[in-house]
Each structure stands twice: as C-alpha cells, then as structure tokens.
Amino acid sequence: MRIYLIGFIILALLGSAGYVIKLQRDNTILKENAVKLEGAISEQKQVIENQKKDFAEILEANKKINELVNNLKKDLDDLDKRFSKKDRDIGKLAIDRTKVIERIINKGSDNATRCIEIASGSPLTEKEKNATKKSEINPECPSIANPSYVSY
C-alpha cells in the first residue's frame, strides 16, 4: 500500500513537472508569437502609410493633368479669339495687307510647328524657359512652351 502511495506521489510530481515544462514552452512560443504579431502590425501600418502616400500622388497627378488640360484649352480658345477678335475677317485682311498677313501666318506656322515638337517631348530651350514677356513667348502655346510666363 505504501509503495503504491509513493509511486503515485512520484508520478504526480513527474506529471506536474512535465506540465510546468510544457507551460514554460508554451509561454516562450506565445512570446515569440506576440513579437511576430507586433512586427506584422508595424508592417501593416507601413502599408497604410504607403497607401496614403499613393493616394496623395494620385491626387497630385490628377490635379496636374487637369491643369494641363485647362491650360491647353485656353491656348485653343486664344487661337480662336485671334481669328475672330473684334469681328476680324482674316480673308479681308489678307486681301488688303497680303504681305503683312503672309508674314504673320508664316511666323504663326513656325511657332505652331515648335509647339508640336514640344508636345511630342522636345526639351525646352533656355530662351523658351526664361521667357516672361509677351514679346518673348510662343503665343501659339505659352502654357507648354513658356513655363515662366504669367498671362497679364
């Protein structure tokens, strides 16, 4: 009877020791898991930050494109106005002052040609970049040819 009791106590002690060891192991794993979760949370925060940055970039790009579209529309409207300003009839003007209008049209054509080159990606010259006066700009497309020019 006594031997059984001792055996039982030993077994119980061994069982308890095993259980404590298991708890310690679980605790270590839980700590590791917590560190991993913290890492994952910090990575998620970084992802959210990056997404915010992306949204800001998208908004900025949209804004720039909208500005460009509006500026180009203005250039087009200005061209329209130049043809019809004060009931101007370019045909009649060409009959009355043929040479002058021919010179103006050729100058305008050269400017418009340059505008197409710029629109296709041709880099701006220093003169174009620095133009601020009306007499210095390319009147066909100041919005893309003369970034320093402010309409007045």
Add this chain to the structure above:
Amino acid sequence: MLILLTFLTNCSGVKKLSIFKEEVKRQELNLEKPTPLQLEQIKWIIITSENADEVFKKMEEQGLDPVLFGLTDNDYQLIAKNFAQIRNQLKITNDLLDKYKEYYEPTPK
C-alpha cells in the same frame, strides 16, 4: 487517470505562429520614350486675285512648279485649330505616359 490527463494536456500545446510574406516585384517595362518630333518648316503663300500673276511669276523665277494647293481663309482657320487640337492631345498623352511611369516606376531618390 492522472497519468492519462498529464499526457493529454501535453499533446495539445500552443501552436507556433508563422507569417509568410513574399513580395515579388514586377519587372519594369522600361520602354524607350519616342524620339521628339523634328518637323520641317513650311511656307504659306497668300494668293489673291490681285497678286496671283506676281506670285506665279516669282515661283517660276525660283524654279518652283507654278502650282499651289489652296485653302480658303475659313479652311485655313480650321486647319490651324485642328493642328492645335492634335498638339494638345499629343501633349496630354505624353504627360499621361510620364505620370504613369513616375507612379509605377519611380526613380530612386
């Protein structure tokens, strides 16, 4: 009973958490931008009923064929506006391409 309980509790433990994260970056497209246009200059000649003879005479003197491809003043305005629209579209398309490239393939700063 106690032994059985000890064995059972030892079997069900806390599982190790594994987080897999593998980001495979997409290859950059890296297409060359088209070469900017270099256009030829053209010369407009205004011809009226009064200067027609003079214009043709001058052309012959310059060794040019005495022939002109004409536009009315209205059509001249339309062609100017058409080219302005083509130019605008070209600029917008080019800028859109740049924006896409900046966004998806940013150059490291």
